[in-house]
Amino acid sequence: MLEICCGSYEDALAAYGGGARQIELNSALALGGLTPSLASLTLTKRHTDLKVICMVRPRGGGFCYSEKEFELMMADCKLLLEQGADGIAFGFLNEDLTLHTTRTQKMIRLIHQYGKEAVFHRAIDVVENYESTIELLVKLNIDRILTSGQQDKAPQAAEQLASVQERFGGQVAFIMGSGVNAGNANELMQTTGITNIHSSCKDWRIDPTTENHGVSYAYTDNPSPLAYDVVSMEKVRELVRVVTK
Numbered sequence: 001m002l003e004i005c006c007g008s009y010e011d012a013l014a015a016y017g018g019g020a021r022q023i024e025l026n027s028a029l030a031l032g033g034l035t036p037s038l039a040s041l042t043l044t045k046r047h048t049d050l051k052v053i054c055m056v057r058p059r060g061g062g063f064c065y066s067e068k069e070f071e072l073m074m075a076d077c078k079l080l081l082e083q084g085a086d087g088i089a090f091g092f093l094n095e096d097l098t099l100h101t102t103r104t105q106k107m108i109r110l111i112h113q114y115g116k117e118a119v120f121h122r123a124i125d126v127v128e129n130y131e132s133t134i135e136l137l138v139k140l141n142i143d144r145i146l147t148s149g150q151q152d153k154a155p156q157a158a159e160q161l162a163s164v165q166e167r168f169g170g171q172v173a174f175i176m177g178s179g180v181n182a183g184n185a186n187e188l189m190q191t192t193g194i195t196n197i198h199s200s201c202k203d204w205r206i207d208p209t210t211e212n213h214g215v216s217y218a219y220t221d222n223p224s225p226l227a228y229d230v231v232s233m234e235k236v237r238e239l240v241r242v243v244t245k
Helices: 009-017 038-047 067-082 099-115 120-124 132-140 154-168 185-192 233-243
Strands: 002-004 023-027 053-054 087-090 117-120 144-147 173-177 195-201 200-206 227-232
Touching: 002 227, 002 233, 009 023, 009 087, 009 227, 009 233, 023 038, 038 053, 038 195, 067 087, 067 099, 087 099, 099 117, 120 132, 120 144, 120 200, 132 154, 144 154, 154 173, 154 185, 185 195, 185 233, 195 233, 227 233
Parallel strands: 002 023, 002 195, 023 053, 053 087, 087 117, 117 144, 144 173, 173 195
Antiparallel strands: 200 227
């Protein structure tokens, strides 16, 4: 299974045009991905037959949320599911970097009430005890775990990913994300035993209105201060070709 990480409706169309059949739909990928708009979901479902997993995340930063943020996330989850989301990606942690089991269980139950897929995202990569947290998520009936193996990029954690796949792969589906592309996807799948891939297939587009007169709306890690990230249809097409050959 190949999932393309999309930050907009336009990204979703690019992923679809490149041959993808599943996406994770977000907004604000520069912040690690936030909750998408309902319009981006409904337009994507109207104009494609993509399976759409929606991110539910109210802000950048970490994953320890206030009561009001949790209330908002549950409401967003319900609205997205009612508007056709095929699953929800989320993550709840405590300040001590452990899983917030109560909130996680409530979210999983809500998603499963709609018969949809519950995905724990890369919050798993900052927990204090990786394997015991995975074990707990399995007990809570999570459907899928998105992970880079507690490294910044999945290729750096091939051994760790292979270990958890061997131990838990029969109980939960893992999907590798971060740093996975057409050049390394097959090797990673062979090395880890994980055949689910999550990739941004990122490219850059220039918007000349990003800054002027010393006023800037640029964000970091761009090849140009005027650039913003988009999904490349060509990179999706190449990744689809590589993983399905």
